[in-house]
Each structure stands twice: as structure tokens, then as C-alpha cells.
Amino acid sequence: xxxxxxxxxxxxxxxxxxxxxxxxxxxxxxxxxxxxxxxxxxxxxxxxxxxxxxxxxxxxxxxxxxxxxxxxxxxxxxxxxxxxxxxxxxxxxxxxxxxxxxxxxxxxxxxxxxxxxxxxxxxxxxxxxxxxxxxxxxxxxxxxxxxxxxxxxxxxxxxxxxxxxxxxxxxxxxxxxxxxxxxxxxxxxxxxxxxxxxxxxxxxxxxxxxxxxxxxxxxxxxxxxxxxxxxxxxxxxxxxxxxxxxxxxxxxxxxxxxxxxxxxxxxxxxxxxxxxxxxxxxxxxxxxxxxxxxxxxxxxxxxxxxxxxxxxxxxxxxxxxxxxxxxxxxxxxxxxxxxxxxxxxxxxxxxxxxxxx
Numbered sequence: 142x143x144x145x146x147x148x149x150x151x152x153x154x155x156x157x158x159x160x161x162x163x164x165x166x167x168x169x170x171x172x173x174x175x176x177x178x179x180x181x182x183x184x185x186x187x188x189x190x191x192x193x194x195x196x197x198x199x200x201x202x203x204x205x206x207x208x209x210x211x212x213x214x215x216x217x218x219x220x221x222x223x224x225x226x227x228x229x230x231x232x233x234x235x236x237x238x239x240x241x242x243x244x245x246x247x248x249x250x251x252x253x254x255x256x257x258x259x260x261x262x263x264x265x266x267x268x269x270x271x272x273x274x275x276x277x278x279x280x281x282x283x284x285x286x287x288x289x290x291x292x293x294x295x296x297x298x299x300x301x302x303x304x305x306x307x308x309x310x311x312x313x314x315x316x317x318x319x320x321x322x323x324x325x326x327x328x329x330x331x332x333x334x335x336x337x338x339x340x341x342x343x344x345x346x347x348x349x350x351x352x353x354x355x356x357x358x359x360x361x362x363x364x365x366x367x368x369x370x371x372x373x374x375x376x377x378x379x380x381x382x383x384x385x386x387x388x389x390x391x392x393x394x395x396x397x398x399x400x401x402x403x404x405x406x407x408x409x410x411x412x413x414x415x416x417x418x419x420x421x422x423x424x425x426x427x428x429x430x431x432x433x434x435x436x437x438x439x440x441x442x443x444x445x446x447x448x449x450x451x452x453x454x455x456x457x458x459x460x461x462x463x464x465x466x467x468x469x470x471x472x473x474x475x476x477x478x479x480x481x482x483x484x485x486x487x488x489x490x491x492x493x494x495x496x497x498x
Contacts, residue, residue, distance in 0.1 A: 166431045169392045173424055176391065177234050178384050180416065182369055186235050189218040189365055193341040194241060197303045209298070215333030215363070217342030221350060222369035224474050227417025228345045229308055231369075236306070248277075254304035255297070262315040265325050268307070269293040276300050290328060298338035305332065311346035314353055326357035333363055371414035374406040381405050385423055385438075392427045395437040402440045403465075411447050411459040411470050418473055422446050447473070 150156075159167070199213040220228050236254060237245045244250025257271050269289035273280055276296045284292070297305070313325055332340045342364070344350065354361045372381065382405060389396045398404045412418035425446035430438050444460035447453070451472040459465035 162434075166428070169431060170424075170428055173388060173391055173427065176388065177230070178380070178420060180380065182367075183231065183235060185367055186220070186231060187239075189367060190235065190239060192365070193217065193304065193343070197341050209338060210336055212339050215335075215339040215341045216365075217333065217344065217363060218365040218367055219350070219354065220343075220345040220367045220369070221348055223413070223415055224347055225413065225415035225418035225421075226369040227415070227420070228369065230417060232306065232308075232343070232345060251301065253301055254306060255300075255302045256306045256308060258308045259310055259312040261309070261312040263312045264317075265290075265313065265321065265328060268313060272296065272305075276302075294332070294335065294338065297332075297340060302340065304341045304343060306343040306345070308345050309347075310344045310353070311350040314349060319356070322353055323356050326353055326360050330357055330360040330363070333360075369416065372409050372412070372416050372419055373414060374403075374409050377409070378405050381408060381419060384420065388423050388427055389438045392431065393436075394427060394430060397437045397439055404440055404443065404460075407440075407459050407465050408443065410465060410468070411443075411473065413470050413473055422450070422473075425450060451475070 156164075193216060196213055196216050200207060200211050201213050202211055205211050220232065222228055233246075236242050236256075239245070242252055242254050244252040245254060246252075246256070255272065255275060257268065257275060259268060259271075264286075266284075266286040266289055269286065269292075270280060270284065272293040273289065273296060276299075278292065278296055296302075314322055317325070329342055329344075333342055344364070354364065374381075385398075385404075386396055408419055408422060412422055422443060426442040427438060429445040429449070430442040433442075435442075440460055444458050447458055447460055448455075451470075453472055455461055457468055457472075459468050459470055462468065
């Protein structure tokens with residue numbers, strides 16, 4: 142049944158105003174955006190998660206019966222990589238498929254893992270308030286930091302939360318003093334070492350979060366560290382090329398990329414060698430091709446995709462210029478608003494012409 146005909150769909154009325162060509166593109170793009178490319182790092186995350194799972198089930202004293210007070214102290218793992226590496230997407234995928242985490246991300250599902258995304262900037266008190274809010278606690282008034290965390294710990298136990306994932310945890314450190322950073326480390330360590338309800342901790346973020354771990358030796362000792370390696374044409378050409386062809390096939394597109402286009406090298410460089418950004422540019426290129434009404438994916442579509450994401454001029458587009466390896470592509474990581482601010486005095490941008498093959 143067409144989505145527009147579903148009266149229970151909140152966007153049905155809005156979608157009914159889209160033209161047939163727009164609907165056709167969206168029907169192809171929606172499942173494409175949800176596709177996921179497995180890599181070696183997925184297995185590393187799964188092994189680390191199973192270690193936490195086993196620890197959550199282990200008794201502090203094997204001679205005594207299982208109880209809330211007879212559980213081993215929590216442990217955790219940290220995923221550290223640059224922005225655009227795909228940390229959040231990878232963890233969401235693995236947690237969503239993990240048998241013990243049924244209902245992950247669904248309110249009221251009794252899933253034993255809770256995800257909190259730290260806003261930027263974020264204080265320790267805000268982190269506690271977010272836990273309370275996610276667990277349905279009615280916050281009628283502002284709470285002091287110590288009281289907020291006292292109630293947060295109670296709510297974690299009440300809802301059976303054995304695992305706490307704090308995404309973008311480095312945001313808690315922005316503009317924080319050494320004293321505040323120490324308090325964050327003490328709080329996380331306290332959650333893991335609690336005798337009443339020990340929690341397994343999962344942290345993810347950019348390399349700056351290592352500043353948090355450096356201030357507390359006990360916290361650092363209880364965590365396993367996982368990094369996502371950069372992608373390159375030398376090491377990952379087969380993986381990236383296969384992804385391009387698989388995505389294009391799913392979108393019912395042909396692929397016409399010449400060897401001398403050096404697409405894989407240009408793509409890795411454009412994505413500042415981050416796996417997540419590589420996949421996002423591929424999807425954007427396919428959408429650009431579809432919106433132009435073409436049936437063959439060309440390198441020009443990647444040029445359009447990069448231009449649309451970064452607002453960079455043609456002479457700074459790695460899919461266009463011959464000296465692409467010398468370009469600084471860090472603009473791909475910036476938010477649109479930041480890019481617009483940088484673009485105020487930039488020269489006019491000319492859209493790359495689509496070449497015929």
C-alpha cells in the first residue's frame with residue numbers, strides 16, 4: 142500500500158504533495174540510506190560487547206546466590222575515532238542486532254541498555270538529567286547535580302539498565318575545568334563499582350575524550366580501547382569499490398568509472414579517510430545522479446555530492462582537480478552553518494558539468 146494512503150502515517154498528507162519523480166527517487170534512496178557495510182571493526186565491537194555481557198552476569202562471590210548485591214563491578218569499552226568514522230552507526234547497528242538487546246531504542250521495551258547522546262556543550266548535571274528523562278522520570282523542577290545523579294542511579298536499577306552507552310562523551314569535557322573533568326571520571330567509575338547496581342559503561346567519541354580517561358587510573362584500567370582505522374585506497378580499495386557497485390545496483394544504476402579517474406583515492410581523500418563519510422558521499426552521489434534523471438553513476442556525481450556537502454569552490458573539489466591529493470578536505474566534517482560562515486567571502490561556486498562517456 143502506498144504510504145500516502147495510510148491514514149495512520151503522520152507524513153502521509155505532506156508526502157501527497159510530492160511529484161511522482163520525487164517519490165520515485167525517495168523510494169530508492171530510503172532503503173539505500175539504511176544499508177550498512179560490514180567491516181573488520183564490527184567483529185571487534187561484538188567481542189568487546191560479549192565481554193561486557195559475561196561480566197554483567199558474573200557474581201562477585203561465586204559461593205553466594207545471585208542477587209543485586211552479588212554482581213561483579215562493571216567494566217566497559219571506549220570507541221575513539223575522528224568525526225565521520227561511523228562510530229555511532231556501527232554501535233547502533235550492532236546493539237540493534239544483539240539478541241540480549243531486543244527493543245533497543247524503543248521506549249518502554251525493557252531493553253537492558255540505555256543510550257544517552259551528550260549535547261554540545263554538556264555538563265555532568267545535564268548528563269544525569271538526560272538519563273532521568275530517557276527513563277521517563279517526570280522532571281518538574283531543576284535538581285542539584287548530586288541529587289540528579291542519586292536519582293539517576295536509582296532509575297537505572299529500577300529499569301534494569303545493565304549497560305549505559307554515552308555517545309559523544311567528549312562534549313562533556315568542552316570548557317570543563319580539571320576539577321569538573323575529575324568529577325565526570327569519578328561518576329563513571331562510581332557507576333561501574335557500585336555494589337548496589339554496577340553498570341557496564343560504553344563510551345564513544347572523538348580523540349579528545351582521552352583527556353577524561355587520563356585523569357583516573359582506576360577508570361582507565363576498567364576500560365578496553367577500540368579505535369577505527371582510517372580507510373585508504375591502498376588498503377581498502379576492494380571494500381570501497383564493492384560498496385559503490387552494490388549501492389548503485391540497489392538504486393538501479395549503472396556505473397561508468399574509468400581507471401584513470403582514480404575514484405577510490407579521490408573518495409578516500411574527500412572523506413578525510415573516514416569510513417562513515419566515504420559511505421555518505423557514495424549515497425549522496427547516487428542521489429545526485431537520480432535527481433538529474435540519469436541512469437549511470439559517474440565521477441561527476443561524486444563531485445556534485447562533495448560540493449553540496451561542503452560548499453567548496455570547484456578548485457577545491459577533489460573529484461575535479463588533478464592535484465586532488467594536495468587539497469585540504471576538512472570542510473567535509475563541518476556543519477552546514479559553519480560552512481556557510483566560511484563561505485561568505487568565497488568565490489562563486491560553479492556546479493561541475495556532467496561529462497558524457
